Amino acid sequence: MITRDSQIYNSLSRRKEKLITRKEGKLSFYSCGPTVYNLIHVGNLRSALVADLFYRFWKQIGFDVIFTRNYTDVDDKIIHRAQEDNLTAQEVAEKFIEEVEKDYEKAGCLDPTYRPRVTDTMMEIIGLIEQIVSRGSGYVIDGNVVFSVDSFKDYGKLSGKHLEDLEVGARVDRDTRKRNPLDFYLWKASKEGEPFWESPWGKGRPGWHIECSAMIQKLLGNQIDVHHGGSDLIFPHHENEIAQSEAGSGKAPFVRYWLHHAFVTINQEKMSKSLGNVFSAREFLNKFSGEMARYMFLTPHYRSPIDFSENAVWSAAKALERIYEAKNLAEDCVALSSQAIKNQAFEEFIAKISEEFYSAMSDDFHTPVAISKVFDLIKEYNRLAYQGSNDDKAGRAKSFLRFLSEVLVPIFGFGGDNSKEVLVRLSEIQKSIKGWDESGPEQLSATEIESFISERELARKQKDFKRSDKIRDELLAKGVELKDTPLGPKWSYR
Known part of the structure; x- marks a missing residue:
């Protein structure tokens, strides 16, 4: 049963529309996956995570x-990589599909329904392709099959x-064999040393x-609800998908809703190999974590x-720290009593936050507003955490943890770890970020901080408050802020 209506921005209509699927209660969803000739970069990772967010929320x-994310395992880049590494194209593709799956798993991506190749x-x-040719939208030249854009009157409707206007620009690098310079290849005649398949055209x-269109047709049908990809794919890839799919099947629309995410920049510059500023997902996930990426x-x-910068990573670490500090506090409070008492006012506050959270997510996945509601709840919980009896504390803590486990974690995929x-x-991550440029004061490790805290607690038990205060000041001088709470000392980097 669908619990609420939602609006999504359709790139085709260029406006928000109510999500109405072709079959009530069912949603067919396709997201363009990577071409597997190398490790994926953080831009590819964003694509996978955005698709994962859509999938989680709709569920x-x-x-x-029915969520399908493909692998492109036939491509010029794969062939070139195979030649460089003295491997077959299939071996290269198999190798990097395995590596990409490791990155997806580490980033907390749920498995899609289908992962076609x-x-x-x-x-x-x-x-x-045979359907397209038989309907008069494709033609054969020298063993190649080409799609005729002039045969599709709606060409350009997505972009x-x-x-x-497109024809003028395309004439600069024209293949004179084509009827129109914008015509694109559906099938390419084999070249020496490249993988090939037998076909009616050789x-x-x-x-x-054509690959995405065929995978969609095979697994989801001629018409689907949602197609997702990066904004850089709108033209020509998705434009061509529409043309060939609707020309081949004779059915329109091929896709009801087109969703496109924006690109990733590196320190305000668009990420590109020519600039040498491509940051691999593996490097990020190993240095930080899947939750940080999410x-x-x-x-x-x-x-x-999204601008990928040291400041952005630092902000993500601090934000996750706030979530987990509140979770840690709640877990400690739950342990105070086995007779937890629900607080009606706090329950009503959580219900209000939940409604605002879902309203934001239902408004074209307005995640900045949704996550701000999570922090509104954290602020209120922190304010109330120590009030009342142990039964009261445990009751509020249980309610707070239930919101995390039933709302935040299933949708965003972070906040669920120990x-x-x-x-x-996270403390170690913050230390490493501050050390990226090898400047600034050396920070203590978490193990070193805990050692100082243990020493301070011993001094307090021995009523050596002078020594206790000195340890606090030493920690502060080293960039560590210590807070004494009813549940014991808590620390964080300043």
Whole structure:
């Protein structure tokens, strides 16, 4: 049962629309996956995480989601990598699919319903091309099959580009064999040393655009509810997908809702290999964590660019620290009593926060507002945490933890790990971030800080308050703030 209506921004109509699926309660969803010739970069990771957020939220509000994310395992880049490494293209693809799956797992991505590969869809690709040719939208030249954009009157409807304007730009690098310079290859005749498949037009391999259309047709049907990808794919990839899919099946629309996320910049510059500023997902996940990636890439709105910088990473670490400090406090409070008492006013506050959270997520995944509601709850919980009896404290703590486990974790995928372990890791991460440029004072490690705290607690028990205060001051001088609470000392980097 669908628990609430939601609005999503459709790139095709260029406005927010109410999400109405083709079949009530069911949602068919396709997200463009990576071309597997190398480790994925943080831009690819953002794409996977955004798709994962959509998937999680739609499931949370009651949709039966059929989620497909593909692997492109036939491509010029894969062939070039295979030649460089003295491997077959298949060996390169297999190797990097395995590595990408490791990154997805570490980033906390749920498994999609289907993970198709181009090489497993060749029969369907050839069949779709045959349909396109038979309907008069494709033509054959020298063993290649080409799509005729002039045959599709709505070409340009997704990108908003006019065919006449595009033709002027395309003439700069024109393939004279094409009827129109914008015509694109559905099937490429084989070249020596490249992988190939038998087809009615001879040996060859598919063009890039046709692959997604065929995988969608095979697994989800001729028409689907939602298609997602990066904004850089709108033209020509997704534009061409629409043209060939609707031309081949004779059914429109191919996709009801097109969702596109913005790109990632590195220190205010668009990430690109030519600039040498590509940051791999593996490097980020190993240096920091999957939860850090999730917070950093999901809490800004998906249609807003993200600047990948030291400040952004630091902010993500501090924000996660706030969440886990509150969780750790709540877990300590739960342990105070087995007779937890619910607080009606706090329950009503949580219900209000939950409604505002879901309203924000239902408004085209407005994650900045949604996460601000989580911090509103944390602020209120921290204010009330020590009030009342132990039964009262335990009751509020249980209610707070229930919100995390039933709302935040299932949708955002962070906040569910062991709080004490995560807080130690986040402290180490903050220390490493401050040390990126090897400047500034050397910070204490979490183990060193805990040692100071143990020494201070011993001094307090021995009523040596002069020594206790001195240890606090020493920690402060080293950038560590110590707070005494009814549940014991808590620390954080300043």
